[in-house]
Amino acid sequence: MNTAQAGGGSRSSRFKWLVPTLYIVFLMIPIYWLINMSLKTNTEIVTGFSLWPNNLTFDNYKVIFGDPTWYNGYINSIIYVVMNTVIAVAVALPAAYAFSRYRFLGDKHMFFWLLTNRMAPPAVFALPFFQLYSAFGLIDTHIAVALAHCLFNVPLAVWILEGFMSGVPREIDETAYIDGYSFPKFFGKIFMPLIASGIGVAAFFCFMFSWVELLIARTLTVTEAKPIAAIMTRTISATGVDWGVQAAAGALTIIPGALVIYFVRNYIAKGFALGRV
Amino acid sequence: MNNKPFDNKAWFFVLPVFILVAISAVIPLMTVVNYSVQDSFGNNQFFWAGTEWFTEVLNSDRFRDSLVRNLTFSAIILCIEIPLGIAVALAMPRKGIWVSVCLVLMALPLLIPWNVVGTIWLIFGRADIGLLGFTLAKMGIVFNYGQSWLQAWIIIILMDVWHWTSLVVLLCYSGLVAIPEAYYQAARIDGASRWKVFRYIQLPKMQRVLLIAILLRFMDSFMIYTEPFVLTGGGPGNTTTFLSIDLVKTAIGQFDLGPAAAMSLIYFLIVLLLSWVFYTVMTNYGMDAPEKREVES
Structure with a gap:
């Protein structure tokens, strides 16, 4: 027996995954932004604005471990x-x-x-x-x-x-x-x-x-x-x-x-x- | 629960916990009580002040304002997090690999140190380097939570929703998966609508976990300190100064020990009252649930 099917109607259950997915995306965006920033250089953070690091760098992590x-x-x-x-x-x-x-x-x-x-x-x-x-x-x-x-x-x-x-x-x-x-x-x-x-x-x-x-x-x-x-x-x-x-x-x-x-x-x-x- | 044997020797088992918690709770609390009834002109000389501090705190606008702010905040986040949490829990998959993926990803914000949560949102909301602030700025909205009290509230509420809604989701989900399949089959045979299934099967079965979720969320939001402190520092002005922030400001910032101690005790009494409600609800439901289940089966 499929509980998910029983829980919702046949029409709504097809789009049911959308709700948790959107919610998880909402949760992940700020975390993604943090990780994104941690892989940029400071000049890139302050001057440019990009959704992903252009010059990928691990220098920030090196500072911490050093x-x-x-x-x-x-x-x-x-x-x-x-x-x-x-x-x-x-x-x-x-x-x-x-x-x-x-x-x-x-x-x-x-x-x-x-x-x-x-x-x-x-x-x-x-x-x-x-x-x-x-x-x-x-x-x-x-x-x-x-x-x-x-x-x-x-x-x-x-x-x-x-x-x-x-x-x-x-x-x-x-x-x-x-x-x-x-x-x-x-x-x-x-x-x-x-x-x-x-x-x-x-x-x-x-x-x-x-x-x-x-x-x-x-x-x-x-x-x-x-x-x-x-x-x-x-x-x-x-x-x-x-x-x-x-x-x-x-x-x-x-x-x-x-x-x-x-x-x-x-x-x-x-x-x-x-x-x- | 009622057929447990009565044995006072069980106290020996509880003794380590009793001693440990007594040292870390009762002794500090007595210091607070001590300060709350005394006044000082410095030099470690104290004299009796009676209930002076208590009347002062209870009559001060500052305390009342932070209390009202804190209650408003708790009410708003409950109104958002509880329905949102129920909606997400209802739509979550019930079996397969995606269950684990959902649970792990959703629980992630709960395990981030609270000041890092503040930092994440501090960065995220900034108009120069944050995604949210930058996007809003591009859309022509001036977003500066350091200037506008409304925007400060919006970002704090958004942060709390981000941080804690998963708790409601997890609790509701665990309540939902405990519903036997037979209930849904019966509902299908009766031709019950989606709403009726929710109203008459799922909601009653979630009642207990939902109560726990509401009470936990209320109490934790009532004690919130670190996240708004990092994000706005209680500002702009005092518009996001909640009870804990106000208390730490008085005690450690201004070193007004008397009023701070009196405020601590009043604060603690409110929490104690709420704990009592929580305890009564939890223990009563804990007793009822197994009996009901037996009757039903």
């Missing part, structure tokens, strides 16, 4: 994003298990409180975070940003994992205990493989939200741990913006997302809905 202040930005971003993902998923796993399997004192309040942190405006936390991490001497370290991003990523991971874990029938736990598995052994050997896709999705979303966040990351770093996104902002305010390098740096930030998105394409909606689709 200058430590630029490429260290990428390394910094990736370090704290990975740290954050590992911390968030590691602490969220047992908590999500508790929420999906047991009732306990204050469980609903706790779950709601976690959600409020996912929804907390980063602008509210920027200044207090700065003071908190200054007090511990953690400003300009990767771990400070990783911990700060836990504010919204841990609740997110708990919610997503709880959604996936609730989909696993509780009989599996009980059977494993009867078969003589201890809890750690059961969790590692039986339960984790069952929710492997959930762990992947939770990790992906932690990665993503830590990767795209700028306000907190910028507030907590000075030079040593400065994320790539903040380095880009710095060059905007400088006089005589180097548009080509700017565009190349922007284009490079799209790559990590584009790579990982392929692996979670079928679960991405579930992640955004906090595991509740």
Whole structure:
């Protein structure tokens, strides 16, 4: 049975592909323009106007890969994003298990409180975070940003994992205990493989939200741990913006997302809905 | 959900999360509360100010204006993104290679760092080097979002539609593919029109994901900071200064800690209220859905 045919009439379904195609074209044009600009020289950007680079050049990318202040930005971003993902998923796993399997004192309040942190405006936390991490001497370290991003990523991971874990029938736990598995052994050997896709999705979303966040990351770093996104902002305010390098740096930030998105394409909606689709 | 065993030992599992989030949420929040009730003449000397800052913020035109701007912005983008997202999701292919292609390409804007999104549109809208600005200039329209508040709004809304409509599409799509084929067959036998299929089968089945989409979009647009900050910096004048931008300006730009802290708390309370609505909706629907499905089958 063809769902697409059933969904629409025979006449309209022939042109149905037009809507998503136009939408994707709309999405791609600004990205194309960015990549287009990143492959031009600055003189060509400012003087001429063309839909594609006339003198194709990779100089802008060479600038980024040749200058430590630029490429260290990428390394910094990736370090704290990975740290954050590992911390968030590691602490969220047992908590999500508790929420999906047991009732306990204050469980609903706790779950709601976690959600409020996912929804907390980063602008509210920027200044207090700065003071908190200054007090511990953690400003300009990767771990400070990783911990700060836990504010919204841990609740997110708990919610997503709880959604996936609730989909696993509780009989599996009980059977494993009867078969003589201890809890750690059961969790590692039986339960984790069952929710492997959930762990992947939770990790992906932690990665993503830590990767795209700028306000907190910028507030907590000075030079040593400065994320790539903040380095880009710095060059905007400088006089005589180097548009080509700017565009190349922007284009490079799209790559990590584009790579990982392929692996979670079928679960991405579930992640955004906090595991509740 | 109701037949889960009651066991307070489960708290040990939740403890790491509790400690971690408490440190990164409660302690900073207490600093904010602390500032919100005190005044300072510098030199780290503080004295009690009571509710002075709260009354000041609540009575200030500046706060009210940014609140109104932010609500207007949220309303506009919801009115555009939700119908557009539904339309695209309905027209998406349901099987084959094109599904993956669509999903990956559509999700792409969601994974671009937010200030890069701002930068992309900053470049795209410029009349000298941007495709959009240049094309409009060729058509004889003076496009300068740094001068005209209307054009600044248009480009910010366009940017948000570009950035986030895919979220609505993905959620709606996942709701649509969950509809069993039998529903459509029944509709065909009844000779239901395209509109009736949408109204009585697809829309009710998408209800839950649609609610999630609306609430998420509303809350995230209510907290929007980076993209408009990079694109317009809150200008021209204050016409695109939303709540978060205003807050950061007060706190870090002017270092008015008292009013900024009071504003943070008011802002946070609004978000808390919205979260509660969100939570109630999500948990209630989560409970209803499986029961309904059992009755139907």
